[in-house]
Amino acid sequence: MDLFPALPRQSWAPTKETLHRFLQIVGKVRLAASVRRNHWWNVPFHLTGDGITTRPCGPLADGTVFTVDFDFNAHRLRVLTLDGRQVSFGLAGLSVGGFYRRFTGTLAALGISTVPAHPYPFDLPDAARPFAEDEEHATYDPAAVGRYWTILTQVMLVLEEYAAGYSGKT
Known part of the structure; x- marks a missing residue:
């Protein structure tokens, strides 16, 4: 395995x-x-053994706690609730608009009423276009995402090693 693959x-x-x-x-x-x-x-994502996670979100008004995980091995998005319900879908072949609709539909199917307060990109050239209307961005190369995740993991391990010697706030 190439620990720092070219990307x-x-x-x-x-x-x-x-x-x-x-x-x-x-x-x-x-x-x-x-x-x-x-x-x-x-807010930041955290690395897992197969991708990244939000860690537990909530509790919502009804007590629901959930996580959202990007699985960069299977190239799927998983939404899991604390009570064991889960829904997942593939990432390849989706436009941003398609992803937005699938994701918000998945949340609704699990009874999660949380949606983005401002469903537009932040600090990107197309910040005026709602996510739901973005059909332009629709490329998902699993091999490139796998290399990206490998690099993220290796960088995280280097930073953990560096932070281990410091006993203050990191």
Whole structure:
């Protein structure tokens, strides 16, 4: 296994642009469904053995707690509730608009009423276009995403090693 596989930006730019918007959609739900912490520490994704996760979100008004996981081995999105219900769908072949509709439909099917408060990209050139209307970004190369996840994992391990020697706030 190549621990730091080549991933030239140009070679995966269309996939990166699509995945970036997928992540923003889920991140905006995480933002809406979690208690704010200092430095926005409630919002970042965390690495898992097969991708990234929101960690538990909620509880919502009805007590629901859920996680949203990007599985970069199976290339699926999973939404799981604390009571064991789950729905997943494939990421390849979806436009940003298609992903937005599938994701919000999945949340609704699980009884999760949280949706992004501002369903538009943040700090991107198409910030005026709602996610639901974005059919332009529709590239998902599983091999490139796998390399990206491998690099993220290796960088996280390096940073953990670096932080281990410091006993203050990291």
